[in-house]
Every structure is written in C-alpha cells, then in structure tokens.
Amino acid sequence: MTGSKFDMVTILGPTASGKTEVAVNLAWQLGGEVISADSRQVYREMDLGTGKDLGEYRIGGTDVPYHLIDIADAGYQYNVFEFQRDFLRVYQAIRERGAFPVMCGGSGMYLEAVLKGYRLIQVPVNEERRSELQLLSLDELTELLKQYKSINNTSDTENKKRAIRAIEIEEFCLLHPETDLSFPTINSLIVGVKYDRDSRRRRITQRLKQRLDDGMIDEVQKLLNKGLKPDDLTYYGLEYKYITLYITGRITYDELLAGLNTAIHQFAKRQMTWFRKMEREGFDIRWLDGYMPTQEKTAKILSWLQG
Numbered sequence: 001m002t003g004s005k006f007d008m009v010t011i012l013g014p015t016a017s018g019k020t021e022v023a024v025n026l027a028w029q030l031g032g033e034v035i036s037a038d039s040r041q042v043y044r045e046m047d048l049g050t051g052k053d054l055g056e057y058r059i060g061g062t063d064v065p066y067h068l069i070d071i072a073d074a075g076y077q078y079n080v081f082e083f084q085r086d087f088l089r090v091y092q093a094i095r096e097r098g099a100f101p102v103m104c105g106g107s108g109m110y111l112e113a114v115l116k117g118y119r120l121i122q123v124p125v126n127e128e129r130r131s132e133l134q135l136l137s138l139d140e141l142t143e144l145l146k147q148y149k150s151i152n153n154t155s156d157t158e159n160k161k162r163a164i165r166a167i168e169i170e171e172f173c174l175l176h177p178e179t180d181l182s183f184p185t186i187n188s189l190i191v192g193v194k195y196d197r198d199s200r201r202r203r204i205t206q207r208l209k210q211r212l213d214d215g216m217i218d219e220v221q222k223l224l225n226k227g228l229k230p231d232d233l234t235y236y237g238l239e240y241k242y243i244t245l246y247i248t249g250r251i252t253y254d255e256l257l258a259g260l261n262t263a264i265h266q267f268a269k270r271q272m273t274w275f276r277k278m279e280r281e282g283f284d285i286r287w288l289d290g291y292m293p294t295q296e297k298t299a300k301i302l303s304w305l306q307g
Helices: 019-030 080-096 108-115 127-134 138-148 160-175 197-213 216-225 230-236 238-247 253-280 294-306
Strands: 008-012 033-036 101-105 188-194 285-289
Touching: 008 019, 008 108, 019 033, 019 101, 019 188, 019 294, 033 080, 080 101, 080 108, 101 108, 108 188, 108 253, 127 160, 138 160, 188 294, 197 216, 197 253, 216 230, 216 238, 230 238, 238 253, 253 285, 285 294
Parallel strands: 008 101, 008 188, 033 101, 188 285
Antiparallel strands: none
C-alpha cells in the first residue's frame, strides 16, 4: 500500500471472534493477500475441526488469495520453525507482486515468531554440552550467554532450560557460520478483534453446534478410517481429542458437547491472556469491538494505515 509506514497488517483475536472475515475484507479492499497464522489450518482434510471457513475468502464473486492453509498432510506434525520459513517465502513473494500482506490468526506463538522478528533455526540437541551447563546457576548461564550476544529477549533467561537452549544455539552458530539467522524487520499494524466475555462464550457455543451439525464428527471418522491413530489425532487440538474420545466410545455425545464447549471457552481465555502478554511486552494492539459492522472495521483499519 503506497504512502503507508506499515509493511503489513496483522489481524488477531481469540477463536470465534470473526477475525478471518475482517482480514479477508481488508485484503480485498487493498488488493492484498491473506497469510494464515494458524497452527492447525495448515492441515489438509481437517476443515471443520480447525475452523477454516474457506467460503469467507470469496467476496462479490472474487477469490481473495490466501496462503499457509492446506499445506501439510494430516498426521504430519508441522512446527513453528517451518511456519516462520514458509511465512517468509510467502511474504516476500506477495511484496514482489506489489500486493499487500495481511496476516491473520490466533496462534500466539506463530504470530510472535513473525512480529518479534527472531530467527528460529533447527539446532540439534547437544546432550553432552547440556549436562555441563546444568551444573551452572541461572546467573552464571546468563553471564555466559552475554558473551555470545546482547540479551534483548528476556525470555532467553527466564529459567535454566531456556538459557541452556539459547547458549546451545549460539555455540552451534559459532561452529556453523553458514547458518542463516537473517529475518527482515516487518513493521506491522496490529489489530485485534474481540467481543465481551458473555458474547464470546455465546458465539463459541453457537459455532461449535454448527460445526457438529455440518459434519465435524464425520470428518474425524474419515481421518481414523485413513489410518490415523486415535492417540495421534489428539495432537491436533481440542475438537479432535474430544470427538475421537466419542467415536471410540469413551464418552457420550452429551459429554462430548459439554466437555468440548468448556474446553474451547478456556482456550479462548488463554488466547486473550497471550495477547495481553504481548501488549505488556510492548506490542501496540489496536482493538476493535466485534459488534462493529465489517465495513466500519475495515474503514477504521484503513484510516490507521494511512494515518
């Protein structure tokens, strides 16, 4: 978008907040493209359980391009390192096309992996070195880490485990200078969409019932029929855990509905806690009331972009 100081817009919010609709409408008006930051929507054949709502990406007969959805097979365990790598590839391609990127999601770790701009690398575990470092105190580990880098990210020294891992990464990079640690600084406007607590709970319950009516249990059954093991499916989140328990006869349908509903409410609460933590760490999240009409939300975001 010409004339804006921002390189991207990030739309975040808890589950059932309507953030996808906002992101898609914004991208449509900007001639932009949506990058999903959702840790579960990357999986194929897992649509209702992950809340993809792919129909929302079509506006007025136009398909709004989206990325990082349906890129991994069910059964694979996609991780935040792969997300950051894939995000960077997609982000750069969007910019090269002259389009405007809109990142949308509720997975706090995925969002921060981009917004904090740190480079995650696959550094192998060094058990021998870890055993040596375990003998040091947290203060001693912190001083050692300072010899390798300036400690701007205080999470590196929150506890011994994190400090040891940070040292492990730094020492690996010294031995492997070819390791690419670059990650571009992306100046993103960050917009949050939220409802009051009671409204959020009501929307979550309505959405859950709708997804069950639309065939979410059948979706899980098909995955089991394809060979995914019940224990493996629980890795993919609350819906897959509870529905698998129901299909395998360990809980009743009423227990499925009540237990899953409660669990999703708790999950949404944890998401909001994460977003508040981001604000305490210095992220400027501009919140929109979920009840505001979509056109007004979009207009507000556009005014912030141009301001």
